[in-house]
Amino acid sequence: MIIVRLIGGLGNQLFQYAAARKLANKHSTELKLDVSGFETYKLHKYSLSHFNIQENFASEGEINALTGQRKEGTITRIFRRALHKPAKLPATHIKEKNPFHFDPEILNLPDGVYLEGYWQSEKYFADIESIVRKELTVKTPLSGKDKELAKQMDSCDSVSIHIRRGDYVTNPHTSMVHGTSDLDYYNRCIRSIAESVKNPHFFVFSDDPEWVRDNLNPPYPTTFVDHNGADRNHEDLRLMSQCKHNIIANSTFSWWGAWLNSNPEKVVLAPKLWFRSDKYNNKDLIPDRWIKI
DSSP: OEEEEOOSSHHHHHHHHHHHHHHHHHHTOOEEEEOGGGGTOOSOOOOGGGBOSOOOBOOHHHHHHHHOTTOSOHHHHHHHHHTTOOOOOOTTEEEOSSTTSOOGGGGGOOSSEEEESOOOOGGGTGGGHHHHHHHTSBSSOOOHHHHHHHHHHHTTEEEEEEEOOHHHHHOHHHHHHTOOOOHHHHHHHHHHHHHHOSSEEEEEEESOHHHHHHHOOOSSOEEEEOOOOGGGHHHHHHHHHHSSEEEOOSSHHHHHHHHTOOOTTOOEEEOSOOOSSTTOOOTTTSOTTSEEO
C-alpha cells in the first residue's frame, strides 16, 4: 500500500496523485489518499472526486501506521518540543527534501510508504503517462456552455491563456514566493504564438476575470471563459486541455491544463520566472518540450 498526503489546490493534488500512482503501479499495490489535511486547510478542498482516479481513502489507522503518529510518548513529546527538536520520522514516512526538484530516489522506494510533498515534475510519472492521462479525465461528459466551447475550440486554432491572480495578489506570503506573471509576459506569448499559429483564437481563463477584461486585449479573436466558479474548476481545466495550444501562468492549475492537452503538435508557452523568491527554481517543473518565455 502507498499512501499520499493530498493538500493544496487542484493542480497540487494532481501532482501528488500522479507521483504516488507511479509508485503504486511499480509495486502493483493499492494507492490510498490521505485527505485529512483538508479538515483544517480552508483555502482549498479535496477536488479529485471529479476524475476517474483510483479513489481509495486511507483510514486514520493506516496513516498512523506509516507516519509513526501516536507512538511518541507524552513525556518525550514535551521534552522534544521544549528543545525545539522536530519529531524523528520513521523510514516509512517520506517527506520531499527539495520542493520542486525531481528526486529519482523516490522512484526506488519500497511498497508500504507514506508520501508527503508536492512532487511537481512529470519525471515522477512520465513512464505511466497513458495511465495518468486516462485517470485524470473528468468523469462526467461535457454539457451546456462547456460543451459549446469545446466544439468551438476544436473548430479553430484555439489557444488557452491562464492568468492566475487571487492569493498570488492578496496573500502577502504567496505573493512574496510566487508573484504573478505580468502583462508583458502575456503580450510576448501572444506575439510568439501568432508567429507559429496562423489564425489564433484565444480563450482566456482567470480567477479575476474583471481585471483581465480591463487589462488584456489581444489583437485577435478572444473569448473570456468566466462561467465556471471555483467549485467547477475541473471544468475549466478540461476546457484548457481541449485547446490546441496553451499559454500558462506560473500555476500548477494551467500546467495540468497544458499537460493534459493531447494535441501532438501543441505549442505550450510557460514563464521562465516561476517563483519570485530565489529560494526555489523550476528546473524540473517545466518539460523540455515547452517553450519558456
